[in-house]
Amino acid sequence: MKEFSRIKRLPPYVFNSVNELKVDARRRGDDILDFGMGNPDMPTPPKIVDKLCEAVKKPQNHRYSLSKGIPKLRLAITDWYRRRFDVDLDPESEAIATIGSKEGISQLALAITNPGDSILVPTPTYPIHTYAFILANGDVIHVPLSREVDFFESLLKAFKQNWPRPFALVINFPHNPTTEVVEIDFFKKVVDFAKEHDLIVIHDFAYADIVFDGYRAPSFLEVPGAKDVGVEIFTLSKSYNMPGWRVGFVVGNAEIIHALARVKSYHDYGIFQPIQIASIIALNELEGCAQEICDIYKNRRDVLCDGLNRLGWKVEKPKATMFVWAEIPEQFQAMGSLEFVKRLIKKAKVAVSPGIGFGEEGDRYVRFSLVENEHRTRQAIRGLREIFNKPDEFLERSE
Numbered sequence: 001m002k003e004f005s006r007i008k009r010l011p012p013y014v015f016n017s018v019n020e021l022k023v024d025a026r027r028r029g030d031d032i033l034d035f036g037m038g039n040p041d042m043p044t045p046p047k048i049v050d051k052l053c054e055a056v057k058k059p060q061n062h063r064y065s066l067s068k069g070i071p072k073l074r075l076a077i078t079d080w081y082r083r084r085f086d087v088d089l090d091p092e093s094e095a096i097a098t099i100g101s102k103e104g105i106s107q108l109a110l111a112i113t114n115p116g117d118s119i120l121v122p123t124p125t126y127p128i129h130t131y132a133f134i135l136a137n138g139d140v141i142h143v144p145l146s147r148e149v150d151f152f153e154s155l156l157k158a159f160k161q162n163w164p165r166p167f168a169l170v171i172n173f174p175h176n177p178t179t180e181v182v183e184i185d186f187f188k189k190v191v192d193f194a195k196e197h198d199l200i201v202i203h204d205f206a207y208a209d210i211v212f213d214g215y216r217a218p219s220f221l222e223v224p225g226a227k228d229v230g231v232e233i234f235t236l237s238k239s240y241n242m243p244g245w246r247v248g249f250v251v252g253n254a255e256i257i258h259a260l261a262r263v264k265s266y267h268d269y270g271i272f273q274p275i276q277i278a279s280i281i282a283l284n285e286l287e288g289c290a291q292e293i294c295d296i297y298k299n300r301r302d303v304l305c306d307g308l309n310r311l312g313w314k315v316e317k318p319k320a321t322m323f324v325w326a327e328i329p330e331q332f333q334a335m336g337s338l339e340f341v342k343r344l345i346k347k348a349k350v351a352v353s354p355g356i357g358f359g360e361e362g363d364r365y366v367r368f369s370l371v372e373n374e375h376r377t378r379q380a381i382r383g384l385r386e387i388f389n390k391p392d393e394f395l396e397r398s399e
Helices: 014-027 046-056 071-085 100-112 127-135 151-161 184-197 254-267 273-285 287-311 330-348 374-389 391-395
Strands: 095-098 118-123 139-144 168-171 200-204 230-235 248-252 323-327 365-369
Touching (some): 014 330, 046 273, 071 095, 071 248, 071 273, 095 100, 095 254, 100 127, 100 230, 100 254, 118 127, 127 139, 127 168, 151 184, 168 184, 184 200, 230 254, 248 254, 287 323, 287 374, 330 365, 330 374, 374 391
Parallel strands (some): 118 139, 118 168, 168 200, 200 230
Antiparallel strands (some): 095 248, 230 248
């Protein structure tokens, strides 16, 4: 059989081995406290569910929908941007609904990438930021992102050192997995740089609403001229507890939106129409919902971070996202993040994501998702206490 070249460019999925360990442990009856996948555990607000139930009973909503999203949803998207960020968008040419943000990024990469094009992507990063472009036959140039380096300066250096020049830049603030945040001045520098070098900017804005301690996440599109160079991607998964509904959207540059719409029109008929109708309610009527969800994540963040710090596992409280990016304690760093995570599952009954799954720059870290309630988070802290009380036993490999 022939070789499948795109599949060969994909490395083994690091998280699979962790998931297998969790499944095996649960089969044995272990209660695994799971902070791995960023999968919101809270229910979708009843008003959204009720609207879905109402819409799904109407036969006219059972037919094929529009690939780019029904007009009223696109209008709700652009109205939401106007209210939230004072950004004006044309719902016909500057907004498109996608089957979640992950699908939006993937289809966008197919739409704009030529074979051999190079793309600047932070590392560590959410895997689709890298592999969407690899699957589109592009070449990814990784730019280190951490608290220790100036990301914009690293970006300039990477751009200047590569020829042919990269044609696009992917950014994501608030950032998954590192939880790093930026102010509007950062986006101003990015827009100026993109205009100077004819660079496309793709900003993943998934955690726009999950912000704490008075921090406000700016939209890339708030910068004058941002629409000339790029697009922004948002999802209802986190802000409205709608992960399984698969509703996202891409807004901004009309030419890029048009390219994405052309590709999508060949790939899908859009989101199931009752889901789109229910999503309109979310955007138009439930702005307070996002704050309620955010408050829950803040309380979980505080319980987790305070507990880890009491153990001697020094972590900073993030200003945004539903994650805690924790550097592996020094005495355990030599084993690497994947082995560390495997031993946490076996010895502490706690599952987290290995930092290596987000890129080599992440191997000194693990990511906690704030998807366990406060009671179970405290239970996890008690389990983790054992590895600090008996570090030698933790370091012993058990096959």
